[in-house]
Amino acid sequence: MGLINRDALLAKDTLKIEKVMIDKDNYVFVREMTGKERDTFEQSLLKKEGNDYIEDLTDFRAKLAVCTICNEKGDLLLNPNDYKTLSKNKKVSFLDKVVEVAQKLNAINKEALEDKVKN
Numbered sequence: 001m002g003l004i005n006r007d008a009l010l011a012k013d014t015l016k017i018e019k020v021m022i023d024k025d026n027y028v029f030v031r032e033m034t035g036k037e038r039d040t041f042e043q044s045l046l047k048k049e050g051n052d053y054i055e056d057l058t059d060f061r062a063k064l065a066v067c068t069i070c071n072e073k074g075d076l077l078l079n080p081n082d083y084k085t086l087s088k089n090k091k092v093s094f095l096d097k098v099v100e101v102a103q104k105l106n107a108i109n110k111e112a113l114e115d116k117v118k119n
Helices: 006-010 035-043 060-066 080-089 092-106 110-118
Strands: 017-021 027-031 046-049 052-055
Touching: 017 092, 027 092, 060 080, 060 092
Parallel strands: none
Antiparallel strands: 017 027, 046 052
């Protein structure tokens, strides 16, 4: 163990992937986000009001799902704009199962989101 060099700092990390059983026969994979993906996700939860930004949790579950649902190799399956259709078409039980794992893998909790709004 020691100081991490430039090459190691810029090398692509291996992201954790978890299989999420949706029902007894169907599953999806959910993964960690990269820094850029996390920033994009957090920005999608902010809305500008005047000179300030406020938290806007509209479609939170679907926005997090599109940022984390992947294939077994970790390649994302959905596009950022798919959140609207996903939110409208999927049961909350499906989204909740995905979100529970995505929050765990990406250390997302209410306090983290509130801190983002303050900053």
